[in-house]
Amino acid sequence: MTDTPTRSLDFGVLFGTSGHHLAGWRVGPERGGGNAGKELDVAEAIRLAQQYERAGLSALFVADVVSVWGEHLDSLSRTTRASYFEPLTLLSALAAVTERIGLVATATTSYNEPFTIARKFASLDHISHGRAGWNVVTSVVPLEAGNFGRDAHYGHAERYARAEEFVDAVTGLWDTVADDAFPRDKVSGIYVDRAGRRALDFRGEHVSTAGPLNISRPPQGHPVIFQAGASETGRAFAARVGEVIFAAPRTLEEARRYREGLDDALRAVGRAPADVRVWPGLSPIIGSTHEEAARLRDELNALLHEDVLRRVIQDNVGDVDFSGFDLDAPLPELPESNRSRSRADGIVALAREEGLTLRQLALRWAGGGIVGTPDEIADHIQEWFEAGVADGFNLAFPYLPGGADAFLEDVLPELERRGIWRPHYGATLRDTLGLPRPDLTIADFAGVTA
Numbered sequence: 001m002t003d004t005p006t007r008s009l010d011f012g013v014l015f016g017t018s019g020h021h022l023a024g025w026r027v028g029p030e031r032g033g034g035n036a037g038k039e040l041d042v043a044e045a046i047r048l049a050q051q052y053e054r055a056g057l058s059a060l061f062v063a064d065v066v067s068v069w070g071e072h073l074d075s076l077s078r079t080t081r082a083s084y085f086e087p088l089t090l091l092s093a094l095a096a097v098t099e100r101i102g103l104v105a106t107a108t109t110s111y112n113e114p115f116t117i118a119r120k121f122a123s124l125d126h127i128s129h130g131r132a133g134w135n136v137v138t139s140v141v142p143l144e145a146g147n148f149g150r151d152a153h154y155g156h157a158e159r160y161a162r163a164e165e166f167v168d169a170v171t172g173l174w175d176t177v178a179d180d181a182f183p184r185d186k187v188s189g190i191y192v193d194r195a196g197r198r199a200l201d202f203r204g205e206h207v208s209t210a211g212p213l214n215i216s217r218p219p220q221g222h223p224v225i226f227q228a229g230a231s232e233t234g235r236a237f238a239a240r241v242g243e244v245i246f247a248a249p250r251t252l253e254e255a256r257r258y259r260e261g262l263d264d265a266l267r268a269v270g271r272a273p274a275d276v277r278v279w280p281g282l283s284p285i286i287g288s289t290h291e292e293a294a295r296l297r298d299e300l301n302a303l304l305h306e307d308v309l310r311r312v313i314q315d316n317v318g319d320v321d322f323s324g325f326d327l328d329a330p331l332p333e334l335p336e337s338n339r340s341r342s343r344a345d346g347i348v349a350l351a352r353e354e355g356l357t358l359r360q361l362a363l364r365w366a367g368g369g370i371v372g373t374p375d376e377i378a379d380h381i382q383e384w385f386e387a388g389v390a391d392g393f394n395l396a397f398p399y400l401p402g403g404a405d406a407f408l409e410d411v412l413p414e415l416e417r418r419g420i421w422r423p424h425y426g427a428t429l430r431d432t433l434g435l436p437r438p439d440l441t442i443a444d445f446a447g448v449t450a
């Protein structure tokens with residue numbers, strides 16, 4: 001059958017080799033774990049990428065921080081977050097051993113230059129024949145500043161102001177080369193048409209770049225832009241530039257409010273809500289019964305050391321020292337954070353609304369998400385998809401390889417049986433996601449309209 005559903009459900013996967021739950025690496029092989037020590041094992045990364053592609057997931061997403069992931073070495077020493085691949089390097093390797101799955105790399109606008117980013121993502125798009133995506137972030141870990149010659153991280157408003165210019169400069173650079181700029185005509189001897197390239201001469205307050213780009217236009221025109229802004233400024237930015245938005249709502253009602261707010265912001269900048277996908281996160285802990293899944297979550301949580309629990313919250317809310325703080329006391333008053341403001345606000349709101357102690361709050365945040373049987377997980381996905389608040393989900397498997405196997409082998413087939421999802425790949429990541437390609441020809445450069 002070749003019937004195409006009007007709206008297809010997509011799954012991205014937060015790509016890592018040892019699991020998203022902070023204690024996931026400690027799960028033994030007898031419980032479906034066993035990937036401890038494999039965070040730099042490229043053979044395992046290839047195996048997982050190919051497994052995800054065979055199952056029909058739409059994209060691999062590699063998160064990134066350009067420093068060690070958290071400044072507190074006592075807790076860092078108990079997680080896998082001190083050692084990870086640079087995303088574009090990893091995805092270039094995976095591009096060569098996969099054929100259809102999208103490859104989304106995180107790159108920060110705070111500690112890069114637009115020309116480097118435009119060139120690297122154009123390269124990945126060519127290497128993968130049109131499967132590249134860019135997760136645009138402004139950096140949430142203040143330690144990054146010190147690695148790039150700065151004493152302090154940019155403030156929230158400044159880093160978003162830079163990000164606005166940065167994305168315009170990058171897309172502008174991709175648009176310095178027309179789709180048909182390279183005739184490579186042996187008879188005339190013209191390799192590149194002079195009329196098919198132009199300078200950019202972008203001069204902003206935060207970034208400047210001349211162009212043109214030194215590589216032909218990416219197969220997708222522009223690699224797909226992913227974004228996860230959640231604060232007011234971040235959401236406005238996402239509405240202007242994002243094509244797939246990672247969101248982190250906790251309830252269906254929150255997800256609905258998020259989607260409505262985003263749609264208003266999209267219309268305000270003249271974009272059609274139908275052109276933007278929203279993918280909430282989903283970290284499923286799956287059991288053959290609900291009780292078994294809950295037991296598995298409790299076992300995972302019991303593997304979290306108290307230092308890790310304290311730092312989970314501390315790393316997200318900012319400049320407070322929780323060491324020596326009673327984990328079973330309520331969350332204290334906190335100063336304003338320069339990290340992810342929305343995340344800090346969300347954590348505080350959750351604690352206040354539900355009267356959670358620091359320990360209970362940290363356990364919610366440590367990586368475990370929805371708990372249930374394959375049927376229950378499928379119900380959740382179906383409910384959010386059919387309510388129009390999710391176009392896809394960004395999966396984060398709590399432990400590996402068993403956490404991925406359970407989803408791919410038991411939940412996906414159930415969704416397919418229900419007619420909610422089916423494997424679908426287009427020629428490029430844009431095609432897979434049903435996003436339009438920005439075409440640009442030499443005729444457009446000349447201002448000629450068809």
Ligand SMILES: Cc1cc2nc3c(=O)[nH]c(=O)nc-3n(C[C@H](O)[C@H](O)[C@H](O)COP(=O)(O)O)c2cc1C
Nearest residue numbers: 063064137139140228229230231234246340341342
């Ligand atoms: C699924 C998801 C993945 C993210 N990945 C990264 C990342 O890899 N690196 C990073 O610095 N920030 C990452 N972020 C943080 C966002 O870019 C953003 O800063 C955050 O959602 C808070 O929004 P705000 O900056 O508007 O406060 C991610 C957020 C989400 C929801």
